Amino acid sequence: MAKTEFIDRYKGPFLAHLEKRSQFTEPKNLYDPVHYILGLGGKRLRPILTLMTTELFGGKVEEALDAALAIEMFHNFSLVHDDIMDDAPLRRGKVTVHERWDINTGILSGDAMLILSYQFFESYPKEMFMELTKLFSKTAIEVCEGQQYDVDFETRDDVTIPEYLKMIEYKTSVLVAAAMKMGAIIAKAPEKEATAIYEFGRNLGIAFQLQDDYLDAFGDPETFGKQVGGDIMENKKTFLYLRSLERATQQDRESLLHLYSIKPEDPTTKVQAVKSIFMESGAVEDAKSEIESYTQKAYKTLDELNLPEASKQILRQFGESLMQRTV
Numbered sequence: 001m002a003k004t005e006f007i008d009r010y011k012g013p014f015l016a017h018l019e020k021r022s023q024f025t026e027p028k029n030l031y032d033p034v035h036y037i038l039g040l041g042g043k044r045l046r047p048i049l050t051l052m053t054t055e056l057f058g059g060k061v062e063e064a065l066d067a068a069l070a071i072e073m074f075h076n077f078s079l080v081h082d083d084i085m086d087d088a089p090l091r092r093g094k095v096t097v098h099e100r101w102d103i104n105t106g107i108l109s110g111d112a113m114l115i116l117s118y119q120f121f122e123s124y125p126k127e128m129f130m131e132l133t134k135l136f137s138k139t140a141i142e143v144c145e146g147q148q149y150d151v152d153f154e155t156r157d158d159v160t161i162p163e164y165l166k167m168i169e170y171k172t173s174v175l176v177a178a179a180m181k182m183g184a185i186i187a188k189a190p191e192k193e194a195t196a197i198y199e200f201g202r203n204l205g206i207a208f209q210l211q212d213d214y215l216d217a218f219g220d221p222e223t224f225g226k227q228v229g230g231d232i233m234e235n236k237k238t239f240l241y242l243r244s245l246e247r248a249t250q251q252d253r254e255s256l257l258h259l260y261s262i263k264p265e266d267p268t269t270k271v272q273a274v275k276s277i278f279m280e281s282g283a284v285e286d287a288k289s290e291i292e293s294y295t296q297k298a299y300k301t302l303d304e305l306n307l308p309e310a311s312k313q314i315l316r317q318f319g320e321s322l323m324q325r326t327v
Helices: 003-021 028-038 045-056 061-086 103-123 126-153 161-186 191-218 239-247 250-259 268-281 283-304 309-323
Strands: none
Touching: 003 045, 003 061, 028 061, 028 103, 045 061, 045 161, 045 309, 061 103, 061 126, 061 161, 103 126, 126 161, 161 191, 161 239, 191 239, 191 268, 191 283, 191 309, 239 250, 239 268, 239 283, 250 268, 268 283, 283 309
């Protein structure tokens, strides 16, 4: 199944359910921002993964729609609050919630989205409700922890690669992993299978974020979808930066520390200088190796799944389509 077919198969039913279950009206200043952020589009990757996993484990897509909606609502809540923290003017090419309304509205509407996301689990039987909300709460607090680590790293000069990997795991990959495990729970898959599919999502999520870091520096501006070099301009301590500090010559290390202490008006020269150090230090090859390692860890967990080979192949194809972005 190609990526577009895979997305189209589940996206339609999900969007119809989103429309049906988000008829919130009054007060307008609370709910208009909710409709706005949910309406900005995006890949809807996480809810689609919940629906796909449910079906692969023998459950019905319709049974997973509320859980998928909870995942999407939570994800968008986190974006609203992240944008406030980053003072970001744009999200998916459109004005952010706090810019279009104000910061107080963004905080309150985000809070409402977090509460709404929990309410969507109320349609499930008691035991399943308990299992889903327990996983959801664990994931939600990890996302908050990941965000705090990310904020802390901005002012720290002693960030290690294991710390960085933990940050991206919590901030990005645990929600992907939970989305998939919820599908297994709804389909009543054995605990061993639910754990394995969680590990598949977790490792693939880390690989995806590491690749995102790599593409931010070395991707094709035509296909990456974001400004290439953005992380360097913002002095973000990515895997490439941290590994370069470990492996670069003393002179290059000092240059890198200096370059990450400045924000020039024209960042082009800085971006090129940093990229040269990334390449010469061997950090680029190490990043590619790390991406491959986490991708293979994800595929290895598929061996533990008691699924038909055709179902495992769908998961492999999904992983490959996710990782085959232009480099």
